[in-house]
Amino acid sequence: MIKVRRRLADTGFGALAVAVFVFSAFPVYWMVNTSFLPNNKIRGRDLAFFPTPDVFTLNNYRSAMFGEARAPFPPAVLNSIGVTFLTLVIALLVGFVAALALTRFQFKGRRTFIVLILVVQMIPGEAMIISVFRIIDGWQLLNTIIGLTLVYAAGVLPFTIWTLRGFVNGVPKELEEAAMIDGCSRAGAFWRVTFPLLAPGLVATGVFAFLQAWNEFVTALVVMQRPEAMTLPLWLRTFLQATQATNWGAVMAGSVLIAIPAVIFFLIVQGRMTGGLVSGAVKG
Amino acid sequence: MSTTLVDSPAPPRQEIRHKRRPPYLPWLLLSATMILLGVLTGYPVLRLVVMSFQEYERAQLMGQPAEWVGLGNYAEVLTDVEGFWIVLGRSFLLMVFLVVTTLVLGMLVALLMMRVNKALRLLVSVGLLLAWAMPALSATTVWGWVFDTQYGVVNNLLTRITGDDWFGHSWLLNPLSFFLILSFIVVWGAVPFVAFTLYAGLTQIPEEVMEAAQLDGASAFQRFRLIQVPYVRSIITVLVVLSMIWDLKLFTQVFVLQDIGGDRELTNTIGVYIYQTGMAQGHYGLASAVGVIFVAVMLAIAYPYVRRTLREEEL
Numbered sequence: 389m390i391k392v393r394r395r396l397a398d399t400g401f402g403a404l405a406v407a408v409f410v411f412s413a414f415p416v417y418w419m420v421n422t423s424f425l426p427n428n429k430i431r432g433r434d435l436a437f438f439p440t441p442d443v444f445t446l447n448n449y450r451s452a453m454f455g456e457a458r459a460p461f462p463p464a465v466l467n468s469i470g471v472t473f474l475t476l477v478i479a480l481l482v483g484f485v486a487a488l489a490l491t492r493f494q495f496k497g498r499r500t501f502i503v504l505i506l507v508v509q510m511i512p513g514e515a516m517i518i519s520v521f522r523i524i525d526g527w528q529l530l531n532t533i534i535g536l537t538l539v540y541a542a543g544v545l546p547f548t549i550w551t552l553r554g555f556v557n558g559v560p561k562e563l564e565e566a567a568m569i570d571g572c573s574r575a576g577a578f579w580r581v582t583f584p585l586l587a588p589g590l591v592a593t594g595v596f597a598f599l600q601a602w603n604e605f606v607t608a609l610v611v612m613q614r615p616e617a618m619t620l621p622l623w624l625r626t627f628l629q630a631t632q633a634t635n636w637g638a639v640m641a642g643s644v645l646i647a648i649p650a651v652i653f654f655l656i657v658q659g660r661m662t663g664g665l666v667s668g669a670v671k672g
Numbered sequence: 673m674s675t676t677l678v679d680s681p682a683p684p685r686q687e688i689r690h691k692r693r694p695p696y697l698p699w700l701l702l703s704a705t706m707i708l709l710g711v712l713t714g715y716p717v718l719r720l721v722v723m724s725f726q727e728y729e730r731a732q733l734m735g736q737p738a739e740w741v742g743l744g745n746y747a748e749v750l751t752d753v754e755g756f757w758i759v760l761g762r763s764f765l766l767m768v769f770l771v772v773t774t775l776v777l778g779m780l781v782a783l784l785m786m787r788v789n790k791a792l793r794l795l796v797s798v799g800l801l802l803a804w805a806m807p808a809l810s811a812t813t814v815w816g817w818v819f820d821t822q823y824g825v826v827n828n829l830l831t832r833i834t835g836d837d838w839f840g841h842s843w844l845l846n847p848l849s850f851f852l853i854l855s856f857i858v859v860w861g862a863v864p865f866v867a868f869t870l871y872a873g874l875t876q877i878p879e880e881v882m883e884a885a886q887l888d889g890a891s892a893f894q895r896f897r898l899i900q901v902p903y904v905r906s907i908i909t910v911l912v913v914l915s916m917i918w919d920l921k922l923f924t925q926v927f928v929l930q931d932i933g934g935d936r937e938l939t940n941t942i943g944v945y946i947y948q949t950g951m952a953q954g955h956y957g958l959a960s961a962v963g964v965i966f967v968a969v970m971l972a973i974a975y976p977y978v979r980r981t982l983r984e985e986e987l
Contacts, residue, residue: 405792412799489701510974514943515963519719542712603807605924643810654805
C-alpha cells in the first residue's frame with residue numbers, strides 16, 4: 389500500500405518536473421521554430437509546431453538582416469561587437485590591477501575603497517540616463533562606440549573588481565611567498581604562480597562583462613540614437629515600432645541572432661553563478 | 673597584520689621586502705579605476721543632483737543658461753503634477769508581486785529538484801538554464817509573440833479549448849493583463865537563478881538531520897518549515913533583497929512590451945517614467961529629481977545587503 393502511494397507520488401512529481409521543463413523551454417523553442425517558418429504558416433490558423441522541410445525557410449533571417457524598413461543590420465553587429473569587446477578588455481585590465489591592490493596590499497583607505505565599490509553597484513543605471521546623456525553629449529561622444537563603451541566599462545567595473553578580488557583572495561599568499569624565497573621577484577612570483585591560477589576567474593568575470601554589454605538596452609537607447617549607431621538590441625526594437633503589422637518571423641529571427649552568443653557564453657560560466665552566493669551562506 | 677609584525681620580530685629578509693614596497697603602489701594600481709569611476713559614475717551622480725535643482729528643458733540643451741529653482745523640481749514631482757506617486761506605487765506593487773511570486777515558485781522548483789531522480793533533475797535544469805540564458809530583450813519579444821493579438825499561440829489554443837473566438841483579443845491594451853504578461857516574462861526569467869541557488873543551499877543540509885526528523889515523525893511540511901527554511905534563511909534574505917533591486921529597476925521588459933502594444937501612460941514603471949519625462953518629453957530637470965529619489969530608494973533597500981556582505985567579508 390505504501391509502495392503504491394510512493395509510486396503515485398513519484399509519477400506526480402515526475403509529471404511536474406516535465407511541466408517545469410516545458411514551461412521554461414517553450415518560449416525558446418517557439419522563437420527558433422517561428423524564425424524558420426514562412427509567413428503564411430506563421431499567420432495560419434493551424435499551429436505549425438515544427439519547420440518541416442516542405443515549409444522550412446531562411447527568408448526571415450534574410451529579411452531581418454537586409455530588410456529595408458528597419459535600421460541597418462551590418463553596422464548594428466559591428467557596433468555591438470566593438471562595444472562589447474572594448475568593454476570586456478577595459479573592465480578586465482582595470483579591474484584586475486584594482487583587485488590586486490585591494491587584496492595583496494595593506495594600506496590606509498583600503499576598507500573605505502571596498503565599501504565604495506560595493507555601494508556603487510547599487511546605483512541604478514536607469515536613474516542616471518539623464519545626466520549620462522548630458523555628459524556624453526557635452527563631450528561630443530553621442531552615437532560613438534567610445535562614448536557607450538566608457539559608460540559600460542564604468543558600469544561593470546565595480547562588479548568586476550569585486551569578483552576578481554574574491555578569486556585573488558582564493559589563491560594563498562603563501563604560494564607567492566614560497567616562490568619569492570626560491571628567488572623570484574615579487575612581480576615574478578605573482579606572474580608565474582598566482583596569475584595562471586586566476587585564469588578561470590578572469591574568464592568568468594569576462595563573460596559577465598560580455599553579457600552586460602551585449603544585452604544592455606537603456607543606456608544604448610539614450611546614447612546611440614542614430615540608426616547607423618545602434619547596437620543589436622536597439623536594432624531589434626526598430627522591428628517592433630513599424631507602423632504596419634509586426635513581421636513576427638523577422639522579429640524572431642532577429643531575437644535568435646541576438647540570443648545565440650549570449651546563450652553560448654552564459655552556458656560556459658553558469659556553474660559559477662550560484663556558487664558564490666551559497667558558499668558560506670548556509671549555517672552548518 | 674602590522675601589529676603582529678611588531679610584536680614578534682619576523683625574519684629580517686621579509687622585513688626588508690616589506691620596507692622596500694613603495695607606499696604609493698596600491699594607489700597607482702587603483703588610479704585607472706578611480707579615474708573611470710570618478711568621471712563616469714561620480715560625475716554623473718553629481719550632475720544629476722545639480723540638474724535636479726535647475727530648470728532644465730530643451731532650451732537649456734541648446735545652450736541657454738539653466739536657472740536655479742531650488743527644490744522646485746522636487747516640489748513639482750512630489751505634489752503629483754506628473755503622476756509620480758501613481759508610478760512609484762505601481763512600481764512597488766509590481767515589485768512586491770514579482771518578488772513573492774519568484775521566491776515562492778523558485779522554492780517550489782528547488783524542492784521539486786530535491787525530490788525527483790537524476791534524469792528528471794537534469795531535464796528541469798536544462799529548461800531553467802535556457803530560460804535564464806535568454807537576454808531580456810529576446811525573451812520579451814518572444815512572449816509578445818506568444819501572446820500576440822492576431823496570430824499568437826495563446827489566443828489560438830484558447831480558441832480551440834474554450835470554443836469561443838479569442839482571435840483579436842489584445843492582452844497588452846488592458847493594463848492589468850499587460851502586467852500579467854510582464855510578470856510572466858520577468859518571473860520566467862528570474863525563477864532559474866532563485867531555484868538553482870536555493871537548490872544548492874538545500875543540498876548542503878546534512879542528510880542525517882532530515883532522516884532523524886523523519887524517524888521522529890515530522891511530516892514533509894514540518895521538515896520544510898522547521899529544518900529546511902531555517903537552514904537556508906540567509907540565502908533567502910539575500911535573494912529577496914537582490915530580487916527587490918532587480919524588479920524595481922525593471923526597464924527593458926516594460927519598455928519593449930509597451931512598444932509591442934501597451935498604453936504607456938497606464939503602464940509606466942519608475943525607470944521608464946524617468947526616460948519618458950526626461951528623454952521623450954524634454955523635462956530634464958524634473959526627470960533628474962525623480963532619478964535622485966530613485967537612487968535614494970535603491971540605496972535604502974540595498975543597505976541591509978551591503979552591511980551583511982561587509983560583515984561576512986571581515987575586511
